Amino acid sequence: xxxxxxxxxxxxxVEKIKELQSAKLVKQVKHVYENVPYYRELxxxxxVRPEDIHxxxxxxxxxxxxxxxxxxxxxxxxxxxxxxxxVRIHSTSGxxxxxxxxxxxxxxxxxxxxxxxxxxxxxxGTKEDVLQVAYxxxxxxxxxxxxxxxxxxxxxxxxxxxxNTERQIQFMMDLKSTIICCTPSYAAYIGETLKEQGxxxxxxxxxxGIFGAEPWTEEMRRDIEKALGIKAYDIYGxxxxxxxxxxxxxxxxxxxxxxxxxxxxEIIDPETGEVLPEGEKGELVFTSLDKEAFPLLRYRTxxxxxxxxxxxxxxxxxxxxxxxMGRSDDMLIIRGVNVFPSQIETVLLNEGYAPNYRIExxxxxxxxxxxxxxxxxxxxxxxxxxxxxxxxxxLSAAITxxxxxxxxxxxxxxxxxxxxxxxxxxxxxxxxxxx
Ligand code: ADP
Ligand code: ZN
Numbered sequence: 001x002x003x004x005x006x007x008x009x010x011x012x013x014v015e016k017i018k019e020l021q022s023a024k025l026v027k028q029v030k031h032v033y034e035n036v037p038y039y040r041e042l043x044x045x046x047x048v049r050p051e052d053i054h055x056x057x058x059x060x061x062x063x064x065x066x067x068x069x070x071x072x073x074x075x076x077x078x079x080x081x082x083x084x085x086x087v088r089i090h091s092t093s094g095x096x097x098x099x100x101x102x103x104x105x106x107x108x109x110x111x112x113x114x115x116x117x118x119x120x121x122x123x124x125g126t127k128e129d130v131l132q133v134a135y136x137x138x139x140x141x142x143x144x145x146x147x148x149x150x151x152x153x154x155x156x157x158x159x160x161x162x163x164n165t166e167r168q169i170q171f172m173m174d175l176k177s178t179i180i181c182c183t184p185s186y187a188a189y190i191g192e193t194l195k196e197q198g199x200x201x202x203x204x205x206x207x208x209g210i211f212g213a214e215p216w217t218e219e220m221r222r223d224i225e226k227a228l229g230i231k232a233y234d235i236y237g238x239x240x241x242x243x244x245x246x247x248x249x250x251x252x253x254x255x256x257x258x259x260x261x262x263x264x265x266e267i268i269d270p271e272t273g274e275v276l277p278e279g280e281k282g283e284l285v286f287t288s289l290d291k292e293a294f295p296l297l298r299y300r301t302x303x304x305x306x307x308x309x310x311x312x313x314x315x316x317x318x319x320x321x322x323x324x325m326g327r328s329d330d331m332l333i334i335r336g337v338n339v340f341p342s343q344i345e346t347v348l349l350n351e352g353y354a355p356n357y358r359i360e361x362x363x364x365x366x367x368x369x370x371x372x373x374x375x376x377x378x379x380x381x382x383x384x385x386x387x388x389x390x391x392x393x394x395l396s397a398a399i400t401x402x403x404x405x406x407x408x409x410x411x412x413x414x415x416x417x418x419x420x421x422x423x424x425x426x427x428x429x430x431x432x433x434x435x
Contacts, residue, residue: 010316035081042069091140102239169194172204286298305322372407378414
């Protein structure tokens with residue numbers, strides 16, 4: 001039988017969710033307008049006042065906030081409560097530039113941990129589980145978020161943090177971890193290391209994993225599930241909206257349920273800012289409804305995805321977001337063609353390679369170049385040079401079919417591409433160096 005962490009909320013009829021969101025939005029806009037001068041100015045400039053917001057139907061009247069606003073107001077310009085009411089600070093990973101920070105009251109932390117607890121329960125977690133947190137701790141939100149959620153569910157929590165893979169595996173085996181949480185790239189690395197140590201997927205006690213913080217493909221999911229002998233669940237979030245747990249996958253594994261009692265999600269056209277109807281692909285925008293210290297109205301995530309209100313067999317009524325394809329700024333434009341690194345990952349894994357690759361883009365004589373470095377599998381190492389050239393050509397052809405542009409593929413020896421313990425860095429765009 002399906003288990004929920006907060007059944008009444010997670011299965012609330014859609015109409016009720018919308019009523020709840022409307023009521024919370026009115027209050028939240030007032031809170032922000034009164035306490036955050038920066039946002040008040042934006043609203044004044046747009047000619048919208050808190051009294052104009054009567055419910056979610058008025059959401060579109062509000063101005064957007066983006067990462068550059070957060071960088072501009074760094075560190076405390078978005079604070080909506082006295083700093084003395086805050087109990088914690090986290091920071092983004094800085095994947096796309098200067099880090100931004102977020103501050104939390106105890107109430108903010110509580111609700112965030114509830115969201116993570118919902119994700120853990122949806123992945124089959126109960127108080128009988130041993131949950132290994134292999135996300136980084138520190139200022140990153142992954143470790144602390146899942147840690148708090150794990151406590152709420154009552155799991156036996158192993159606060160491992162990321163890295164030190166030998167020790168991860170030792171404790172995983174000795175303490176019989178049943179759930180592991182980390183980035184998908186780190187999960188793949190742990191799977192690879194287990195195999196090297198002679199373990200078979202059925203030797204560990206893991207039943208599920210909760211992976212997120214970076215884009216990963218369905219092919220990658222399949223690989224991780226096979227390597228660890230588990231069911232792999234996706235979890236999504238960003239520091240700006242608290243951290244992981246904004247959305248989580250249920251056993252259906254068809255998109256992640258967004259915790260709509262705390263967040264309103266919109267999809268917009270990234271060029272025009274126009275709100276798109278459900279089912280269309282665009283940029284994900286979040287409005288936080290309950291956050292006290294660092295509330296964000298219409299925050300542009302730059303993550304590209306699709307929402308669906310289709311009924312889910314798990315009984316949860318929250319809207320679902322598809323796996324984000326990556327951020328709009330992860331998208332590479334190569335010789336005029338839009339390329340997401342995840343498309344290349346799909347091809348590599350479908351062709352039987354491991355998810356160890358690096359994409360290099362450069363510009364030579366005014367033409368963009370695309371080089372894809374992929375590790376040979378250990379059993380391919382003995383192949384002749386001729387054989388390897390053939391494999392490179394085959395892989396290049398498969399990528400060309402997917403992207404419409406031809407890359408130069410380089411098969412490199414096993415273990416020559418750095419493994420990731422946190423968010424994997426797969427793309428080197430050297431064109432930026434010349435600009
Ligand atoms: P940074 O923006 O510096 O990476 P965060 O650690 O807050 O800082 O990361 C949030 C971002 O991570 C999201 O905006 C999104 O791009 C990515 N992300 C998080 N979870 C997922 C997921 N499940 N799938 C794809 N991307 C994700
Ligand atoms: Zn579901």
